[in-house]
Amino acid sequence: MLPPSSFEPLPQHEQKSEWRKFIAGFSYAFSGFWYTVRTQRNMRVHVLAAIVAVGAGIYLHISAIEFALIFIAITGVFITEMINTVLEVCVDLASPTYHPLAKIAKDVAAGAVLVNAILSVIIGLFIFLPHLLALF
Numbered sequence: 001m002l003p004p005s006s007f008e009p010l011p012q013h014e015q016k017s018e019w020r021k022f023i024a025g026f027s028y029a030f031s032g033f034w035y036t037v038r039t040q041r042n043m044r045v046h047v048l049a050a051i052v053a054v055g056a057g058i059y060l061h062i063s064a065i066e067f068a069l070i071f072i073a074i075t076g077v078f079i080t081e082m083i084n085t086v087l088e089v090c091v092d093l094a095s096p097t098y099h100p101l102a103k104i105a106k107d108v109a110a111g112a113v114l115v116n117a118i119l120s121v122i123i124g125l126f127i128f129l130p131h132l133l134a135l136f
């Protein structure tokens with residue numbers, strides 16, 4: 001249970017309007033995204049792959065529905081990588097030293113990223129291969 005002091009209202013100058021809270025929420029969320037990009041090499045690889053996929057989509061004039069599928073694949077991998085990062089941080093917080101359960105948690109989360117990345121490559125192949133073959 002939280003100590004009583006946790007329920008005291010913030011001092012007047014620290015109280016935020018609903019609108020400021022809304023904006024602050026975006027800033028926290030973006031800093032979480034940016035933390036993942038800064039600290040996770042895999043996330044930087046995903047971002048690079050996303051830029052290449054969108055660039056290729058523009059170059060090859062893929063359809064709107066194909067673009068939608070590419071964006072679903074891209075966001076899916078980003079979200080999985082970010083959840084993997086959440087889990088790594090939580091596991092490090094809860095179990096800074098070696099623990100077999102910590103290993104399972106981290107390995108399963110990394111496996112989820114791998115499964116999602118494989119799915120994205122398959123989606124990319126289905127979309128881009130016919131367009132690439134049509135060039136020849």
Ligand SMILES: Nc1ncnc2c1ncn2[C@@H]1O[C@H](COP(=O)(O)OP(=O)(O)OP(=O)(O)O)[C@@H](O)[C@H]1O
Nearest residue numbers: 040041088095096097098099100102103106107110
């Ligand atoms: N506390 C721990 N207890 C047991 N095994 C761990 C622990 N921390 C990490 N490991 C093992 O080491 C592997 C790599 O862990 P690490 O936290 O370095 O993840 P990572 O995927 O390399 O992340 P990062 O991108 O931050 O380097 C895990 O998948 C897990 O098998």
